[in-house]
Amino acid sequence: MARSKGRGSQEVNAGSMADIAFLLLIFFLVTTQIATNKGLTLLLPPKQEDDKPIEIKQQQRNIFKIQVNSADRLLVEEEPMDDVSQIRGMVYDFVLNFGAPSDVKRGAAKVSDKETYNSLPASMKAYINRNLGTKESSDGPSEAIVSVKADRGSSYEIFIQILDELNAAYNRIYGERVGLTDEEYRKLNKNDPRDKALYDKARSGIPKAISIAEPTKVGG
Amino acid sequence: MSKFKKKSESSQDIPTAALPDIIFMLLFFFMVTTVLRETEIKVEQKIPRAEQLVKLEKKKLVTYLYIGKPKDSSLGDEPLIQANDAFIGIDGIVQWVNQEKDKLSEVERDQITVSMKVDQETKMGIIVDVQTELREANARKIMYAAPTKTSDN
Numbered sequence: 001m002a003r004s005k006g007r008g009s010q011e012v013n014a015g016s017m018a019d020i021a022f023l024l025l026i027f028f029l030v031t032t033q034i035a036t037n038k039g040l041t042l043l044l045p046p047k048q049e050d051d052k053p054i055e056i057k058q059q060q061r062n063i064f065k066i067q068v069n070s071a072d073r074l075l076v077e078e079e080p081m082d083d084v085s086q087i088r089g090m091v092y093d094f095v096l097n098f099g100a101p102s103d104v105k106r107g108a109a110k111v112s113d114k115e116t117y118n119s120l121p122a123s124m125k126a127y128i129n130r131n132l133g134t135k136e137s138s139d140g141p142s143e144a145i146v147s148v149k150a151d152r153g154s155s156y157e158i159f160i161q162i163l164d165e166l167n168a169a170y171n172r173i174y175g176e177r178v179g180l181t182d183e184e185y186r187k188l189n190k191n192d193p194r195d196k197a198l199y200d201k202a203r204s205g206i207p208k209a210i211s212i213a214e215p216t217k218v219g220g
Numbered sequence: 221m222s223k224f225k226k227k228s229e230s231s232q233d234i235p236t237a238a239l240p241d242i243i244f245m246l247l248f249f250f251m252v253t254t255v256l257r258e259t260e261i262k263v264e265q266k267i268p269r270a271e272q273l274v275k276l277e278k279k280k281l282v283t284y285l286y287i288g289k290p291k292d293s294s295l296g297d298e299p300l301i302q303a304n305d306a307f308i309g310i311d312g313i314v315q316w317v318n319q320e321k322d323k324l325s326e327v328e329r330d331q332i333t334v335s336m337k338v339d340q341e342t343k344m345g346i347i348v349d350v351q352t353e354l355r356e357a358n359a360r361k362i363m364y365a366a367p368t369k370t371s372d373n
Contacts, residue, residue: 026252156343160270182272
């Protein structure tokens with residue numbers, strides 16, 4: 001019970017407090033994973049059954065064809081093209097063509113092309129009425145398919161550029177439909193119910209139908 | 221003029237009390253910026269940039285495939301596929317996907333996403349082959365990993 005040291009300082013030494021705080025802060029900084037998971041997503045078609053070859057005749061006008069040869073030259077809708085960035089506008093027009101919108105309800109959401117058209121904002125409708133609606137292009141968004149056929153000898157770089165353009169076209173459509181820019185649309189957080197509702201609204205009736213066709217073995 | 225020499229008695233030492241903090245800051249800066257890799261990448265990885273990138277939400281569901289020319293030139297010039305720590309052939313992909321799927325819980329198995337990190341020099345042939353195998357293995361969600369395009373071009 002000796003109280004000999006009672007006259008010493010009673011305060012806790014707080015000098016290293018800052019260090020401890022730093023340590024904790026840095027610990028959390030380090031353990032937080034920085035998301036580098038960015039890229040272009042693609043959903044592959046389901047596995048082919050050997051006994052049931054899929055024989056769905058698609059109208060030629062509903063397929064937007066992009067072909068790449070082994071020298072990385074493009075053939076878009078049977079026309080040679082030098083500039084990849086033109087694809088964006090062409091695909092935008094192709095998907096939103098509404099050449100012959102049908103009443104048939106399709107897809108998981110059961111939305112017909114006509115309903116899709118009616119749900120578009122006025123500015124997009126005006127654009128479609130003014131410039132699009134030809135019988136030569138797609139019947140409606142639910143029918144429209146973009147097909148990319150890359151030769152085995154073509155480079156991955158050009159493929160990514162094409163895929164990037166296609167995604168840009170679709171994101172622009174989706175974004176415009178709900179009044180966002182394509183960048184804002186891409187940043188929608190699917191875990192937030194309000195963002196998710198916007199996302200679903202933008203996508204309903206307009207499937208992102210990008211098909212990577214089997215390449216030819218011999219390329220010119 | 222002697223007026224101005226008043227304070228010469230004050231200490232000339234630089235205070236070093238904050239030095240450990242500064243050192244710690246530096247140390248931690250390097251700790252943070254160093255990327256820890258679980259796997260050593262044995263193929264060349266110069267990934268083409270893209271603009272329309274989407275972030276994946278569930279990191280747990282993502283597995284990686286690296287495709288490119290091997291860094292070790294004794295292995296030849298042809299692009300190889302690296303999964304985890306080893307090179308695998310085209311016909312090993314289905315097995316590899318199934319192994320990766322086994323690591324996930326039952327409900328998440330079909331949501332597996334394969335992130336492909338492909339060198340820009342690679343030809344499309346091998347990528348299409350990989351895609352066909354992934355379809356076969358029922359791993360239909362794929363992603364072409366790409367860094368954000370900078371606006372200098």
